[in-house]
Amino acid sequence: MFGIGFPELLLILAIALMVIGPRRLPDIARALGRAMAEFRRATDEFKQTINEETRASEIRDQILSGGNLKAPGSSDDTMPDFDPYQQAQSRQESETAETAKAETDQPAPADEAKSADPTASTATDDQERKEEPDV
Incomplete structure (x- = not known):
């Protein structure tokens, strides 16, 4: 508190008890506590x-x-300089971007079916047939 140890505090209380008396000491202690709280x-x-x-x-x-x-x-x-949350978020974003890129590089299942069936007609084949004159 103010550099006051336990022995000094006991001495101050003993002197206050002799000067003020046992009847008024609790009231004065309460008032002193309220004043200290207000000061704080x-x-x-x-x-x-x-x-x-x-x-x-x-x-x-x-x-x-x-x-x-x-x-x-x-x-x-x-x-x-080092933010682990930011680093984890950027790592997760890069992994998500790599996964999305890998998915777009693979042909779609519908494209695989068309390339596997040579007799299947595509829209471009139909377009070419319309442009050719009938002989």
């Missing part, structure tokens, strides 16, 4: 206000200088 709240609020003003000042300076805007609290130094 006030200092936390003050710190928060100072931080908000500092961020607003930084953003104002960036806008006036025409620089790139960044989210408050973010900087390029805090970004890790």
Whole structure:
């Protein structure tokens, strides 16, 4: 707390007990606790206000200088060079792309059936027959 150890705390309590008395000591301790809590709240609020003003000042300076805007609290130094989630996602995307490419390289089942049956007529064969004159 304030560099006060257990022996010092006992000494302070003993002196307070002698000066204040056993009847009023609990009431004074409660009041002191409430005052400390209020003081903490006030200092936390003050710190928060100072931080908000500092961020607003930084953003104002960036806008006036025409620089790139960044989210408050973010900087390029805090970004890790290695991001395992990003690496896993890019690996998955590349595997998906390779699988899709392999599937498009294989002929469709309908194309295989047409090439296997030489007597099957295709649309281009029908077109060629129409263009040839009957003899």
